[in-house]
Ligand SMILES: Cc1cc2nc3c(=O)[nH]c(=O)nc-3n(C[C@H](O)[C@H](O)[C@H](O)COP(=O)(O)OP(=O)(O)OC[C@H]3O[C@@H](n4cnc5c(N)ncnc54)[C@H](O)[C@@H]3O)c2cc1C
């Protein structure tokens with residue numbers, strides 16, 4: 143029998159122990175923090191084994207000399223779609239597909255509770271993990287926050303309260319740990335059903351650092367209510383009162399940010415697209431709409447829950463990514479551990495900024511470019527700053543992704 147609690151609940155948690163490569167996913171704050179050793183994306187991940195357990199098979203990797211299909215880039219999936227809710231939800235990051243799926247799961251009684259991130263009452267940009275039991279309260283979790291918060295620490299308290307059928311919305315490093323401990327949760331804590339709605343994630347940083355960034359892009363950072371790095375190479379910023387501004391990526395004032403603005407975790411993260419979720423809800427391959435990766439039968443059922451509330455179509459793809467990825471690799475190498483700023487005279491930036499959305503990679507090709515850039519970044523940073531981790535942290539799919547750019551996994555390996 144479920145305990146009676148406020149419909150949106152967050153527990154008191156112990157402080158997180160100091161760990162070097164850690165995004166405070168929440169596992170270290172549980173009663174068994176030693177599980178991090180087997181369950182952490184940054185220690186010794188085993189993506190093929192977890193993909194096989196969750197989806198019935200690991201992602202298809204290319205045969206030697208072959209280029210590889212979209213599974214190499216995006217992980218196991220049954221279908222990819224460009225999608226939008228016909229009636230977008232106010233306050234959502236895009237149209238709110240993530241929120242609506244979770245709401246539907248609660249409305250239909252498919253799950254007892256949803257674990258997601260709400261804005262912190264003291265700072266709307268700071269994520270706060272919450273347990274939601276009423277569909278209408280999912281509205282409080284809409285939108286993107288920047289930062290880390292211990293989402294997975296809520297799973298065991300939720301089970302202890304009697305919520306045995308759970309949905310979790312999370313970013314890849316959180317979902318890796320959750321999937322790694324799933325068999326133990328089923329065996330020892332009565333987990334009956336786990337639904338995972340994942341979002342892609344890249345370039346996250348602490349909420350404090352994110353406020354530094356806001357102060358650079360707006361004279362009124364306290365009034366910024368929304369920010370997104372769009373797939374058309376612009377950052378969109380919305381202000382209290384409704385004003386909207388877009389800034390081309392190339393004109394962002396990034397040169398004054400400290401070189402370690404992005405922590406090593408997010409510079410070396412190997413799972414951009416959240417491959418262990420049942421459904422991934424992102425935007426990168428969506429050409430201005432949302433982008434869905436339906437990964438398994440449960441993910442298919444989640445999409446079907448939306449019925450005709452969602453319109454979908456096949457995603458498009460245009461342009462060629464190789465030049466952009468090669469340029470990015472050069473910048474990462476030149477930055478020697480700092481931010482990969484593009485070397486370019488200031489007068490040229492507006493022109494290139496105008497050209498990029500028109501001739502640069504678009505749709506799925508943009509998503510492939512971003513995945514390759516992330517893989518390149520991972521290998522360059524790890525080789526420079528934590529070479530001993532390369533062997534254990536870099537999975538085979540990343541080796542395949544960086545190979546066309548002449549980047550071996552480690553300096554002792556041939557390219
Ligand atoms: C730090 C970060 C970086 C991202 N980068 C990319 C990217 O590069 N490419 C891409 O395609 N998509 C990225 N996303 C996902 C994207 O921003 C949208 O969240 C996603 O497309 C879903 O949109 P929606 O309208 O369906 O979400 P909504 O219905 O508005 O729901 C958003 C959900 O995100 C969760 N959430 C918000 N902030 C956090 C956080 N800090 N940590 C964990 N969960 C959170 C909430 O629980 C909420 O349920 C990123 C998300 C985050 C949090």
Ligand code: SF4
Pocket residue numbers: 161163164165166167168169170171178181182183184315319
């Ligand atoms: S599993 Fe989570 S809490 Fe543990 S080290 Fe990894 S990110 Fe940190």
Ligand code: SF4
Pocket residue numbers: 165313314315316343344345346407408409411412413
């Ligand atoms: S970029 Fe990777 S490591 Fe960083 S918060 Fe996102 S999923 Fe976690």
